Amino acid sequence: MTTTTVGHATSHVRTLTQVTDYAEAERLVDRLSDAGFPVERVRIVGIDVYSVEQVTGRLTNVRAALTGAVAGALLGVAAGLLFALFTTGVGWLALVAGGALVGATWGGALGFVTHWSTAGRRDFSSVRNLKAMRYAVQVESTHADDAVHILGLP
Template structure:
């Protein structure tokens, strides 16, 4: 029931007529305006931050070699191994759980390294770099429901 009410609120907020309150080149500035409005008691449920001109930006973080792929796989496999070891450790008595964690860590790191190496080797050099992808907008507009526009205008400097 809670989910249905949230969906209805979101749909009705998007369909209500709105007025442009301010436009910013940086998301942090738009967020700051809405935060200030919230701090001063404005009903921010009627406010939306809209990103205009959205694009993806992929920041290359480095060269990916088979060794680095194996190392990254080993690290993620080790974390998974620790998780599994802790789960099995719940069913042991005494200090035996420590061995479950350590053995699971080693096995997870080994298989993670193998899978990381093989996965990178399988690309045959088509993607020899690592990266992080983000969404960015050219500008961020703060919109407010039209009924609240006059009251919200006092927050814009």
């Protein structure tokens, strides 16, 4: 049994089982939910957590500018649509197009300058994720026996 303090409240938790796949831990919690178990008393804890960074490609000044331009254009379209709510007639289209153009221009410039200022220290793009070697499905001790029964655990 583990004692955990969150804020001022202290609760005792019991590990029901450990699995090596997060999807399996989700399935166990889903089974508890389907049985009407108070799943707000359950938690999934990653054990032996590590970071994985997948490199997705080379990052050049041009690519940084293009990525910034796309993000800026999307933000500009959103701003244009917001302003268009207060416009009558076909003027809304000019607001959306203008927003996209201004957003793309500023986003591209910002993307270019931001990457250029790193002086080549990070010339690649990547996606970071946290992974765990295994996952513990835990439940507050007062509800542990019910959870064990529902899941058919020893």
